[in-house]
Amino acid sequence: MRRSSVDSSCLRAVGYDPSGQLLELEFAAGTVYDYDSVPPSVHDDLLHAESLGRYFNLHIRGHFRYRRVS
Numbered sequence: 001m002r003r004s005s006v007d008s009s010c011l012r013a014v015g016y017d018p019s020g021q022l023l024e025l026e027f028a029a030g031t032v033y034d035y036d037s038v039p040p041s042v043h044d045d046l047l048h049a050e051s052l053g054r055y056f057n058l059h060i061r062g063h064f065r066y067r068r069v070s
Contacts, residue, residue, distance in 0.1 A: 010053030016043040024069070025056070032069040035060060 001024050003013035008028075015024035016038075023038040023046075042059060049055035 006052060008052040010056065033066050034069055035064040035066045038064055
């Protein structure tokens with residue numbers, strides 16, 4: 001999946017597959033996680049959030065199944 005760089009101290013890059021509703025997050029430490037069944041609106045809201053880390057903690061972490069990719 002292609003990821004785009006983001007301006008965040010928490011996240012390095014964000015990727016999204018709308019057909020599979022798969023959100024891929026690369027964290028500042030370099031680890032990558034996939035999150036399943038993430039609606040397009042959550043991906044869009046994440047990209048437009050004032051603080052991506054805060055949005056992640058409030059709306060993604062603990063709300064979607066995930067797995068570590070690398």
